Amino acid sequence: KKKRIAYLLSNPEAFCKYYFAQYCSSDFAPFHKKLFKAILKPGKKYVVRKWARAHAKSVMADLFIPLYRKFTGKSKVVLIVSRTHDNAQNLLAPLKIQLEYNQKIISDFGVQRGSHWEADNFHTKDRCWYLAVGMGENPRGKRNEEVRPTDIILDDADDDEVCRNPMRLNN
Numbered sequence: 001k002k003k004r005i006a007y008l009l010s011n012p013e014a015f016c017k018y019y020f021a022q023y024c025s026s027d028f029a030p031f032h033k034k035l036f037k038a039i040l041k042p043g044k045k046y047v048v049r050k051w052a053r054a055h056a057k058s059v060m061a062d063l064f065i066p067l068y069r070k071f072t073g074k075s076k077v078v079l080i081v082s083r084t085h086d087n088a089q090n091l092l093a094p095l096k097i098q099l100e101y102n103q104k105i106i107s108d109f110g111v112q113r114g115s116h117w118e119a120d121n122f123h124t125k126d127r128c129w130y131l132a133v134g135m136g137e138n139p140r141g142k143r144n145e146e147v148r149p150t151d152i153i154l155d156d157a158d159d160d161e162v163c164r165n166p167m168r169l170n171n
Contacts (some may be wrong), residue, residue, distance in 0.1 A: 005108050009072050014035045016064045019104050039065050042136060062091045062155055067098060069151060070128050071109060077129045078151040079142065085134035089120045090137055091155055092132045 006016045013036070017024045028036075062080060069075040080095075082088035096119070098105065099112040106112070114123035120132040133139050142149060 001109070003033050010113055011063070012040065012068050015068050015071075015134075019067070019102060020064065022096070023063070036065075039069075059094075062153060063094050064100065066095060066151060066153065067105075070124070075128055075151050077131070077142065077149045079131050079133050079139055079149050079153065081133045081135065081139075081152060083139060083153045084137050085120065085132060088132035088134055092120065092130060095130060099124060 007110060008018055013028050013033070016028075066075060066078050066080075070078075080092045082091055100117075110125065112124045113118075114125050114127065116123045122170050123129050127145075131142065133142075139149070139152075
C-alpha cells in the first residue's frame with residue numbers, strides 16, 4: 001500500500017486515474033500533461049488555459065490539481081473564485097464530495113473531514129482550508145492561522161455582459 005501511494009503521489013496522471021477513475025474516461029491529452037508540468041514546477045506561477053468545451057478545464061483546475069497538491073503537501077489554503085459566491089461554492093462541491101466520500105482516498109489517507117465542514121468553506125483533518133469566493137468579494141486577509149493562500153483558482157469568472165466589453169474583461 002505504501003509503495004502504491006508513493007508511486008501515485010509521484011505521478012499526477014496515475015494519481016488522477018486511480019482516485020478519480022469516474023472522471024478519467026480517456027488518457028490525458030498533451031495539453032493536460034503540459035498543465036500538470038506547469039502547475040507542479042516549484043515557485044509561484046500564473047497559469048492561464050484556453051481550451052475548448054468538454055476538455056476538462058474545471059475538472060483539472062478545480063479537482064485534480066488541488067487534490068494532488070493537497071496530498072503531496074503543497075496546498076494549505078485554497079481559494080476557488082468564480083463569478084458569484086454560489087458559482088464558486090458549486091465549483092468547490094465536487095472537491096468536497098471527493099474528500100468526504102471517495103473510498104480510495106479514505107482508505108489511503110484516512111477520513112479527511114476536519115473540524116469546520118460547510119458548503120462554502122471547510123478544513124480537512126490536516127488543516128488544509130478550502131474557501132469559495134465570488135468576484136467582488138474581498139479575499140484580503142484570508143489565512144489559516146499563519147498560512148496565506150497557497151492556491152487561487154479562478155474559474156468561470158466572466159459573464160456575457162463583461163465579455164461584450166473588452167475593457168471590462170481586461171479589468
